[in-house]
Amino acid sequence: xxxxxxxxxxxHLLAFDPLHHFxxxxxxxxxxxxxxxxxxxxxxxxxxxxxFNLPSTEDIDGPLVKLPPPTTRLPREKHLPKPKxxxxxxxxAKAKGIKNRKKDKIVYDEQTxxxxxxxxxxxxxxxxDIPIIEAxxxxxAGEDPFAKRQAEKKKRVEKQEKNRLQNLKQAxxxxxxxxxxQLAATALPITGTQTAPKKxxxxxxxxxxxxxxxxxxxxxxxxxxxxxxxxxxxxxxxRKFLPVxxxxxxxxxxxxxxxxxxxxxxSKNSHEILNVDRAINMYNVKKEKKRxxxxxxxxxxxxxxxxxxxxxxxxxxxxxxKKGKSK
Amino acid sequence: xxxxxxxxSGKAKREIEKRAPKLVESGKKTLILQGTKTSNVLxxxxxxxxxxxxxxxxxxxxxxxxxxxxxxxxxxxxEFFSLKTDCSIFVFGSHSKKRPDNLVIGRTYDHHIYDxxxxxVENFKSMESFTYDKKLAPKVGSKPFIAFIGxxxxxxxxxxxxxxVLLELLRGEVVENLNLAGLDHxxxxxxxxxxxxxxxxxxxRLKKSGTIVPRMELVEVGPSMDLVVRRxxxxxxxxxxxxxxxxxxxxxxxxxNVSQDVIQGKxxxxxxxxxQVGSVALPNKAKGLKRERREAKMKHETNDRAPKKQKENxx
Numbered sequence: 001x002x003x004x005x006x007x008x009x010x011x012h013l014l015a016f017d018p019l020h021h022f023x024x025x026x027x028x029x030x031x032x033x034x035x036x037x038x039x040x041x042x043x044x045x046x047x048x049x050x051x052f053n054l055p056s057t058e059d060i061d062g063p064l065v066k067l068p069p070p071t072t073r074l075p076r077e078k079h080l081p082k083p084k085x086x087x088x089x090x091x092x093a094k095a096k097g098i099k100n101r102k103k104d105k106i107v108y109d110e111q112t113x114x115x116x117x118x119x120x121x122x123x124x125x126x127x128x129d130i131p132i133i134e135a136x137x138x139x140x141a142g143e144d145p146f147a148k149r150q151a152e153k154k155k156r157v158e159k160q161e162k163n164r165l166q167n168l169k170q171a172x173x174x175x176x177x178x179x180x181x182q183l184a185a186t187a188l189p190i191t192g193t194q195t196a197p198k199k200x201x202x203x204x205x206x207x208x209x210x211x212x213x214x215x216x217x218x219x220x221x222x223x224x225x226x227x228x229x230x231x232x233x234x235x236x237x238x239r240k241f242l243p244v245x246x247x248x249x250x251x252x253x254x255x256x257x258x259x260x261x262x263x264x265x266x267s268k269n270s271h272e273i274l275n276v277d278r279a280i281n282m283y284n285v286k287k288e289k290k291r292x293x294x295x296x297x298x299x300x301x302x303x304x305x306x307x308x309x310x311x312x313x314x315x316x317x318x319x320x321x322k323k324g325k326s327k
Numbered sequence: 328x329x330x331x332x333x334x335x336s337g338k339a340k341r342e343i344e345k346r347a348p349k350l351v352e353s354g355k356k357t358l359i360l361q362g363t364k365t366s367n368v369l370x371x372x373x374x375x376x377x378x379x380x381x382x383x384x385x386x387x388x389x390x391x392x393x394x395x396x397x398x399x400x401x402x403x404x405x406e407f408f409s410l411k412t413d414c415s416i417f418v419f420g421s422h423s424k425k426r427p428d429n430l431v432i433g434r435t436y437d438h439h440i441y442d443x444x445x446x447x448v449e450n451f452k453s454m455e456s457f458t459y460d461k462k463l464a465p466k467v468g469s470k471p472f473i474a475f476i477g478x479x480x481x482x483x484x485x486x487x488x489x490x491x492v493l494l495e496l497l498r499g500e501v502v503e504n505l506n507l508a509g510l511d512h513x514x515x516x517x518x519x520x521x522x523x524x525x526x527x528x529x530x531x532r533l534k535k536s537g538t539i540v541p542r543m544e545l546v547e548v549g550p551s552m553d554l555v556v557r558r559x560x561x562x563x564x565x566x567x568x569x570x571x572x573x574x575x576x577x578x579x580x581x582x583x584n585v586s587q588d589v590i591q592g593k594x595x596x597x598x599x600x601x602x603q604v605g606s607v608a609l610p611n612k613a614k615g616l617k618r619e620r621r622e623a624k625m626k627h628e629t630n631d632r633a634p635k636k637q638k639e640n641x642x
Contacts, residue, residue: 012473012494012498013470013471013472013473013498013505014472014473014474014475014494014498015472015473015474015475016474016475016476016480016490017474017475017476017477018477018478018480018481019478020476020477020478021477021478021479022519029450032519032525033525033527033547033551036476036515036517036525036527037515037527037529037545037547039474039476039515039517040474040476040513040515040517040527040529040545041543041544041545043474043476043515044472044474044513044531044543044545045542045543047472047474048472048540048541048543049540051505051507052507052539052540052541053539053540056507059506061506061508061509062506062507062508062509063506063507063508064504064505064506064507065504065505065506065507066503066504066505067502067503067504067505072491072494073571073573074491074494074495075434075436075441075562075567075570075571076352076436076570076571076572076573077352077355077415077435077436078348078349078352078415078436078437078438079348079436079437079569079572080348080350080572080574081347081348081349081350164331165329165331168331169329179343179344179346179347180333180334180340180343180344181331181332181333182331182332182333183329183330183331183332184329184330184331184332185329185330199330
């Protein structure tokens with residue numbers, strides 16, 4: 001069979017045989033598959049015939065062929081990118097015949113006598129570099145010229161930002177907003193306030209709603225829930241205090257906790273736990289004290305009292321711990 | 328009040344820019360998903376379609392309750408998924424008593440449904456059931472050959488539509504330059520009757536024939552199935568006209584450092600970096616010219632003499 005019978009679209013590597021039809025429906029599935037494969041091989045061969053005869057360039061990975069544009073037209077995935085409308089300044093500049101001139105990035109700064117950037121950080125004529133502003137006749141008394149300069153700059157920046165937003169809005173209307181920019185609506189500012197309120201997020205609203213729901217005598221326990229309303233988020237206590245009194249179970253938890261912290265602290269400084277110098281010092285001081293005590297023993301006989309005191313203390317402690325258990 | 332929202336990180340910005348409409352598009356992604364009920368056959372079909380298109384497909388494995396592409400209101404969540412995953416072809420599987428093993432293949436334009444074709448799957452044979460030499464197994468992402476056989480694809484309206492949709496689904500990445508060594512598989516679709524299409528996937532064996540063109544041999548590698556056309560919806564005429572628009576002029580790449588001159592013609596600018604005389608390799612490697620030696624010598628000359636003198640003084 002010749003290739004004229006087949007429609008070939010090399011752009012998609014597609015071949016189509018519109019003339020073929022089965023003279024008699026194949027009796028079994030194997031026959032059908034066999035016939036299809038045979039016909040398919042023919043078509044594939046005819047694609048290959050045209051494809052391999054295209055001029056090719058040798059590459060390390062194999063011969064490269066430049067495919068012709070496809071003849072079967074397929075729909076686009078997204079609309080064509082729309083041209084950006086001119087900004088207000090661009091319109092004005094066109095009307096007035098103003099053309100962009102290229103400016104140097106670096107400018108000589110007379111204040112400091114060096115070359116500096118035109119814009120941005122550490123730029124020419126930076127506010128911080130101006131030590132003196134000469135007084136003029138028009139100056140008002142009691143006005144800080146430096147503060148005025150700064151305020152003017154701030155105003156200019158704000159105005160530019162406003163213009164930018166206006167231009168973006170204009171572009172959004174046509175649907176030609178740059179892909180990475182989104183214009184999000186915020187809540188209307190309350191009259192009288194200067195700043196626009198921040199947009200309240202869904203989570204914040206839910207929190208507020210659940211907080212308001214608990215403002216009944218029962219703490220919101222018996223309230224009817226609206227369809228779709230979620231149960232309040234924070235139920236019950238936030239923070240638990242462990243019992244201070246020692247005991248078993250939870251009672252011993254407090255001790256464990258403090259021990260854990262202590263162990264951590266001690267193990268952290270374990271390498272310096274034995275200060276040899278200090279130990280020797282202490283030993284020496286003790287020795288000295290003993291010697292002194294021996295000298296003054298004759299006058300005072302308080303040594304017998306000391307062990308008694310300790311006994312009393314111990315008994316007291318035991319008493320309290322027992323009480324704690326009984327509770 | 329309006330607020331300007333921009334991505335906070337460079338990566339996010341690049342990701343968004345990838346999704347922006349382009350003058351020349353580079354291929355569509357496929358979303359593969361199913362309804363509340365599927366059959367074993369359908370699960371296998373969806374899995375294998377995903378397998379064939381692994382480089383440019385997204386597979387949703389959860390049940391989707393309210394997707395009914397042909398009914399009004401049943402396409403909203405589908406359109407949302409298309410927007411979310413940036414896919415513009417979808418393959419949706421569902422199984423019911425009325426329409427067993429149902430497969431809806433559709434396309435979207437601007438994340439709105441463009442057209443739909445509904446087919447039933449019959450006589451499905453999975454990839455695993457075919458035995459062949461594994462050396463022939465097609466690679467992921469290679470460009471396939473596609474062959475359509477039968478007059479049905481031209482005379483019957485539904486099949487004509489199915490052909491276009493299948494072509495878009497199967498064609499793979501849109502490329503300008505093709506490596507001939509990478510050709511390894513072909514899809515064969517045959518119109519058996521007015522509503523039945525036999526679909527199979529074959530590997531190609533390129534054999535020497537004595538000429539430039541190799542002799543092709545097809546080996547069935549699966550999956551293979553019968554697609555029975557059920558319902559279909561053609562695109563709206565106005566939408567179709569809109570979607571078929573192409574850019575007239577191709578975007579030209581900016582050529583740097585080349586300019587045209589009236590007198591000299593084409594002028595190119597070449598950047599020549601400063602000559603690094605110190606690090607140039609010398610033709611003959613004389614020992615005395617080695618840098619370390621020279622430097623060491625210089626060091627010795629300056630450092631060593633002073634301490635020696637001091638020693639003498641001290642003694």
